[in-house]
Amino acid sequence: MRFPLLLVVLLAVAGCTETAPPRPDGGSNGTSIVLADRDEPATLNPLLGYGAQGVSKIYDGLVEHRQDGSLKPQLAADLPEPAADGLSWTVKLRGDVKFTDGSVFGAEDVVATYTAALQNPVKDRFSTLKSVEQVTPSSVRFTLNQQHAAFPHLLVLGILPSEQANPNGRPVGTGPYKVTEWKKGDRLLLDANESYFDGAPKIKKLTVVFVTDDNQRARRMQDGEFDGTVLPPKIAGQFSGRSGLLVQYHRSSDYRAVRLPAANPVTGNAGIRLALNYAANRQGMIDSLLDGKGTIAYTPVPDALAEEFDPTAKFRFDKTEAARQLDAAGWVAGADGIRVREGVPARFTLMYPLGDDLRADLATAFAADAKAVGVDVQLAGLSWEAIRPRMGQDALLYGEGSPFDPDLMLYDLRGQGSPAADAALENGRKLIDPAQRAVAYKLFQQAFIAVPSMAVLVFPEHAYVMRDSWNGYQAVVDPNSYGALAWGPWWNLDKWEPK
Numbered sequence: 001m002r003f004p005l006l007l008v009v010l011l012a013v014a015g016c017t018e019t020a021p022p023r024p025d026g027g028s029n030g031t032s033i034v035l036a037d038r039d040e041p042a043t044l045n046p047l048l049g050y051g052a053q054g055v056s057k058i059y060d061g062l063v064e065h066r067q068d069g070s071l072k073p074q075l076a077a078d079l080p081e082p083a084a085d086g087l088s089w090t091v092k093l094r095g096d097v098k099f100t101d102g103s104v105f106g107a108e109d110v111v112a113t114y115t116a117a118l119q120n121p122v123k124d125r126f127s128t129l130k131s132v133e134q135v136t137p138s139s140v141r142f143t144l145n146q147q148h149a150a151f152p153h154l155l156v157l158g159i160l161p162s163e164q165a166n167p168n169g170r171p172v173g174t175g176p177y178k179v180t181e182w183k184k185g186d187r188l189l190l191d192a193n194e195s196y197f198d199g200a201p202k203i204k205k206l207t208v209v210f211v212t213d214d215n216q217r218a219r220r221m222q223d224g225e226f227d228g229t230v231l232p233p234k235i236a237g238q239f240s241g242r243s244g245l246l247v248q249y250h251r252s253s254d255y256r257a258v259r260l261p262a263a264n265p266v267t268g269n270a271g272i273r274l275a276l277n278y279a280a281n282r283q284g285m286i287d288s289l290l291d292g293k294g295t296i297a298y299t300p301v302p303d304a305l306a307e308e309f310d311p312t313a314k315f316r317f318d319k320t321e322a323a324r325q326l327d328a329a330g331w332v333a334g335a336d337g338i339r340v341r342e343g344v345p346a347r348f349t350l351m352y353p354l355g356d357d358l359r360a361d362l363a364t365a366f367a368a369d370a371k372a373v374g375v376d377v378q379l380a381g382l383s384w385e386a387i388r389p390r391m392g393q394d395a396l397l398y399g400e401g402s403p404f405d406p407d408l409m410l411y412d413l414r415g416q417g418s419p420a421a422d423a424a425l426e427n428g429r430k431l432i433d434p435a436q437r438a439v440a441y442k443l444f445q446q447a448f449i450a451v452p453s454m455a456v457l458v459f460p461e462h463a464y465v466m467r468d469s470w471n472g473y474q475a476v477v478d479p480n481s482y483g484a485l486a487w488g489p490w491w492n493l494d495k496w497e498p499k
Helices: 003-016 107-117 121-126 151-156 214-222 233-239 270-279 282-289 319-328 357-371 384-390 406-413 419-430 434-450
Strands: 032-037 063-065 071-073 088-092 129-136 139-144 177-183 187-192 205-210 228-231 245-250 255-259 294-296 339-341 347-353 376-382 395-400 454-460 462-467
Touching: 032 214, 063 151, 088 151, 107 121, 107 129, 107 139, 139 151, 151 406, 214 228, 214 233, 214 357, 228 233, 233 245, 233 357, 233 462, 255 357, 270 319, 270 357, 270 454, 282 294, 282 357, 282 454, 347 357, 347 384, 357 376, 357 395, 357 454, 376 384, 406 419, 406 434, 419 434
Parallel strands: 032 205, 032 228, 347 376, 347 395
Antiparallel strands: 063 071, 088 139, 129 139, 177 187, 187 205, 228 462, 245 462, 255 395, 255 454, 294 454
């Protein structure tokens, strides 16, 4: 256990903070809640990437995902309707919605938001969107440059008032909560939107405290500062059985993988990539690092996508096969046990974000498995500011994934060395028939196994510790965006009620 070792340091840190800790446990009547998140958002603007997977608390999209991952209308009056040729989608809008600044929601806000989206950092997500136009005062039409079956899933983008639809716009939405103060580097304070069209939340105040380090969040949760937080499964398990607390585990589509850059002479080598996939002891990682709370991953497609998931697309744990792949690719064992090919040692750096215990542990286990077959992986725990400039050259232990539609998380994996995988992803995007799309994504998984571009390791369950003071919790399969301001146990916080 790490807690006793950190006690003195963490109490000192807590004692030095200039901001008094917020009062947890809902105050006197359960109408406030204090949650701790690992990562602070870089922005609260949807055009810059905030709330990309919906349930952002501040904004609503035209549609939202249900508990089972299906779509439901949100600011839309009905689900989007496709044209016969699949090249446009028409959306009818609700007429009873206001923004938190009091202005009335309408078609002009949708047009302004999506027009701005095509010119700002989220534009890559909308690469198939050609234009958006107002059809009537209560409907809009999205015109595409190609068929895109998953396009309605992108319409969870938070809608801004037309006058705020720019990169510098204020965080004004139609959502169940509104921002009252953002103390950057510390916390975000939100109040309930009493005029919310779907009913005013019973929890009136939401405070989100940002604590990067997993152990610090655990200690502060233990000390009673928070009503809930996300933790690695091994740490969360230490709260099991404690009076007044619940430990919840969510299945996830949030895969953990070692990204192997093609530009690096070692990680870009096909033999190295195959060998590392055979050498990785995925079940051992789940047993020892996740306390069994996770699922083995061989490709980025989770079993939550039941129709598209191919259970036969897998690597066996086989160090002998890993060695054979390295031999065949010309990597010869050196005197120090590290393989060499044409004078280049089989050595590369694997980065992971500081403070993320699970990624650090997975990186360490992966490095040990690689070393056993003659590949030297040098670990580097770094800040994201240090990681980003090096992502094209050094390997990264990262997370990604969505349970809503495979196109949302797979399409960007094109161009990694497998024409067959690229063709399958193109077909999966363009095909409309669900059965044909499922075939395309199963072909992708088989192509990925033959020519892997990374080593996908596990789908960890997301672990949460929370105070047992409210009703309304509903379990979901989490995407890679989770926590107080996204998916996770608080995805439907606006529907919770004090016990």
